[in-house]
Amino acid sequence: MQLSPEIIQKLEAIVGEQYVFTDIDTRKHYGHDETEDYVFPPNVVVKPACVEEIAQIIKLANTYKIPTTPIGARTGLSGGALSVYQGIGLSMERLNSILDIDEKNLQVIVEPAVITQVLREAVAEKGLFYPVDPSSQGSCWIGGNVAENSGGARAVKYGVTKDYVLNLEVVLPNGEIIWTGANTLKNSTGYNLTQLMVGSEGTLGVITKIVLKVLPQNTHNILMLVPFFQVHQACEAVSAIFRAGIIPSALEFMERDAIDWTLKFVDGLNVQVKDAIQAHLLIEVDGNYPDVLMQEAEKIMEVLESFEIDEVLFADTEDQKKALWKMRRSVAEAVKSNSIYKEEDTVVPRYALPELLQGIKKIGSEYGFKSVCYGHAGDGNLHVNIIKGDMTDESWHTEVPKGIRKIFELTKDLKGTLSGEHGIGYVQKNYMDIVFTRTHLELMESIKRVFDPNNILNPGKIFPDER
């Protein structure tokens, strides 16, 4: 589409000339995120300063039926921030303040463009803990975390973004501003629009303020890296640890390839892996009492005795802990630096993980692709990176999607679903029919129409193209 000079002028009148960009470099910059190699530049990039300006922009967009895509840190993995129908790219970057850290109520109020790690560190300085830590926490924003219902390594014990969102200020597609709920831990007052908004990927409203619950900070943790000779045993150990009554604060799974590529990609990690090792679990327990943590670590070691493992590496120093976490967090980047890729965000009940992994490998060999798997095994959330490598373009575009469909059918059979924490966005939308009936999808589409009858907000996401 094209936007008329009149629209551009109106946008300039709202946010100021210096915050409206129509040059191709800026548009391209805001037209991609971390999803494969997609680039969808909007016609114009707008950088509002506050909720009132956003409300005016959205009213304008609604009047002229201009597709408008809220853009966060562009670290997303499902294409949620891509302007697939062009229009206005609404960069949230200037709404980047922590407005309040309320130590008395253990709540914070933040704007959407606050970097997740910045918030985590700011509350930590006051002895508080915001547990949600996506691997991209150093660059992703809270607003995007809310839009995609992001998880991360600590979700297994502490839950995901949705579990911390108490209340949201939202600009609706008609330009009106509402708060979805109240700043309370409990709320049984009407339909839960807060939770409807969380994970709706910018399709129902523009989130402009976020009230989050925080916890008292834990003071201690123990981190261990466990090498397994059998990949399926690594998966089986996950559920065994929970059955022993322990809830680790992280329980991460990495296939052999994931580790190898990462050790090549990141300098100075200083981790040795024997040839026969097929997979690793990275296990953390946390709390305030070192003795208790030692007991829990011992209990985990007891559980692990029934599996074929090599020597467990306990991280002795803060530096060693940082190195192990850096290794885990760099897997995605390392794998992707090697090849064009597609990443799927499968999730199943945790006990089904061995079966899922085995199935993925089988499907890969049927459809001719290699995959590198890793992820949050504690909550059954396995990231599947499908590697293009030297596959032909034709196979990549025809065979791989068929294989992905098989993988999602398998996750559904295992009582899981398409996405654990990345969202559906642009790249998974045509698999939605696997997990939802037509009635179910129509319910969601009707809810979308209730909020956004003109389909201006982030069109082309979540819902399948045709059915």
Add this chain to the structure above:
Amino acid sequence: MQLSPEIIQKLEAIVGEQYVFTDIDTRKHYGHDETEDYVFPPNVVVKPACVEEIAQIIKLANTYKIPTTPIGARTGLSGGALSVYQGIGLSMERLNSILDIDEKNLQVIVEPAVITQVLREAVAEKGLFYPVDPSSQGSCWIGGNVAENSGGARAVKYGVTKDYVLNLEVVLPNGEIIWTGANTLKNSTGYNLTQLMVGSEGTLGVITKIVLKVLPQNTHNILMLVPFFQVHQACEAVSAIFRAGIIPSALEFMERDAIDWTLKFVDGLNVQVKDAIQAHLLIEVDGNYPDVLMQEAEKIMEVLESFEIDEVLFADTEDQKKALWKMRRSVAEAVKSNSIYKEEDTVVPRYALPELLQGIKKIGSEYGFKSVCYGHAGDGNLHVNIIKGDMTDESWHTEVPKGIRKIFELTKDLKGTLSGEHGIGYVQKNYMDIVFTRTHLELMESIKRVFDPNNILNPGKIFPDER
């Protein structure tokens, strides 16, 4: 309204003659819950055996536009199960099985008519823990807990019903059956219809199966009863305990009157209260390590030193613990046995509790009513029992509602809302305009129409009569 003999016959054909009741005694029995003295008998009470029968009943109701109210244990406090427009009273009582306790995934699948305590005990036998324990847990059902998003004493540490619901089987108002999500801990796949359904009070669908997350069972706890000479200090101590880095597993508040009435109402509690005591906190910490709990209890005692308290009673035996919990759980019944009452379920950020309590007393004296307050102070959830006593009927029906409006306006000013855990149902719906704008209410009403265009499911609930 009247239901034709033809409709009754069709219902009999679906569930069998013996499960269709039109006699006035049965209808009256299913026409009330624990909400004030309301009785709204349906025209017919139907007791289906399974989801398929429910789907057929709902299809029939939708075709003939018959109001249909799902009826649970009728322990509700907001009138959610009352057939205010008559029609079909859909008793869920025959769907009362625990279908699966999945120890490997820490999940259970239950039907809606399972008594909450029965579920809690069944999972406890397998070393698992379902933490949500409304005061009525001995008689309320899981289905009602989901419909109203019930809380209870342990919500302060463990969250409310919504935090445990992973997936729901629901009969939609058109008679179709869907599962709202997946049996996974993480899910970012489309709009969160699971959480939209939780707390929707039977207005969007009939819940027929519930997948809940459970935790490993804690093995130890410490329970203490703390008498305060100043009521506002009891409220202030609540937030002080959290600021000391402790998250108690329960933190309950009882005004002096609440205790006195309960001690009169329940035999053999053996709790002595000095004349000068104005309020109590009942505080519990739980976990697996007795030493840690002792440290936490000591830390709580340190915090309490800055308040004027009398001697703290530590429950030494299981029997003593049971007695203290019985006392707390019997407050509502005790207060209500004395007089006609109205119960409001106010909730605010916990630090605002002293101000809320003070405000309620001031409003009471302005509008001429006495209130007895108690509740889950740890999460800012204060139950306000307004006592009719010797108030005239006229004042009861004119002045008290004005006072209640003032109380809710106050909760809103304190960033709280109308209901923490009881739901809006029939009795709070005309206060919804206090916390929601017209736009917001219209969004909710439009969502209701998406699911239920003929307004057959539990009509007359949540939404205000007129605006």
